Amino acid sequence: MTDRRELPRKRSVWRFGVPVVCVAAGLLLGTTYGVSGGDEIRRSDAPRLVDLVREAQQSVDRLSAEQGALALRFDNHHGGSPGAAAALTAMTDRGNALAAQAGLTPLRGPGLVVTLNDAQRDAQGRFPRDASPDDLVVHQQDIQGVINAMWSAGAEGIQVQDQRIIATSAPRCVGNTLLLNGRTYSPPYVISAVGDPGAMQAALAESPLVTLYKRYAVRFGLGYTEETRDVELVGHSESVRMKFAQPMGPLGY
Known part of the structure; x- marks a missing residue:
C-alpha cells in the first residue's frame, strides 16, 4: 500500500522543480541567441580549417607563378637579346675598370x-x-x-x-x-x-x-x-654606399 504521508512531499518537489528547469532553459536559449546573433551556430557553410589551408596554398601557388613570370620577363628584358647582352658586357667591363680606380x-x-x-x-x-x-x-x-x-x-x-x-x-x-x-x-x-x-x-x-x-x-x-x-x-672589401651623393647629368648639373 502507498504511504499517504509521502504524497504531499513528491507533489511539492515537482511544483517547484519544473519552473526552475523552464527558467534555466529559457536563459540558455536567450544566451545562445545573443551569441549567435540570431543565426544558426552550427551552419553547414561555416569555414573549416582544411578549407582555410587550401585557400592559403592556392594563394601561395598563384603568387609563386606570378614571381616566376616576372623573373622570366626580367631575364628576357636584360639579357634575352644580343644587344642587351653586349650592353651588359660593356657595363661589366666599365665597372671592373672603375673598381680598380676606386680602390676595390x-x-x-x-x-x-x-x-x-x-x-x-x-x-x-x-x-x-x-x-x-x-x-x-x-x-x-x-x-x-x-x-x-x-x-x-x-x-x-x-x-x-x-x-x-x-x-x-x-x-x-x-x-x-x-x-x-x-x-x-x-x-x-x-x-x-x-x-x-x-x-x-x-x-x-x-x-x-x-x-x-x-x-x-x-x-x-x-x-x-x-x-x-x-x-x-689590399682591395676595399666592404660595401660602398653613397648616402648623400646623387648622379650627375651629362654636363655635371
Whole structure:
C-alpha cells in the first residue's frame, strides 16, 4: 500500500522543480541567441580549417607563378637579346675598370711606407716635463697630412694599417686610438702607398702639417719613419654606399 504521508512531499518537489528547469532553459536559449546573433551556430557553410589551408596554398601557388613570370620577363628584358647582352658586357667591363680606380681591387708596386707612433718614455721612464698629453700622441691631422701629401704626389693607392683608403674613408681620432671604417687601431700607424717614392717624399717634405709633426717628433719623441720599398695594397672589401651623393647629368648639373 502507498504511504499517504509521502504524497504531499513528491507533489511539492515537482511544483517547484519544473519552473526552475523552464527558467534555466529559457536563459540558455536567450544566451545562445545573443551569441549567435540570431543565426544558426552550427551552419553547414561555416569555414573549416582544411578549407582555410587550401585557400592559403592556392594563394601561395598563384603568387609563386606570378614571381616566376616576372623573373622570366626580367631575364628576357636584360639579357634575352644580343644587344642587351653586349650592353651588359660593356657595363661589366666599365665597372671592373672603375673598381680598380676606386680602390676595390688589390694593387702592388714600388712605393713608400710612413710610420707614425706616439712618444715613448726615456731611459728613466719619463716624458719631457713641458709636454702636455696632446703633444705625445699622433693626431688625426697628422695622419691626414701624410695621406694628402701622398695623394698630391700622384699616389696610385694608399692603405692605412690593413685597410685601403677610398673616397669615403675618413680616419678619425678617438682618444689615443684611430677609428677607420668602424674599426679601431692603436699606434704605431703604418701608411703605405704605391707610386713614385721620390715624388711622395718631396711632397711630404713640403707639407706644412707633416713638417709640424716632424718638429714635435724631434721635441717630444714622436715616431716618424719613411721607407721606400715594394708595397702591396689590399682591395676595399666592404660595401660602398653613397648616402648623400646623387648622379650627375651629362654636363655635371
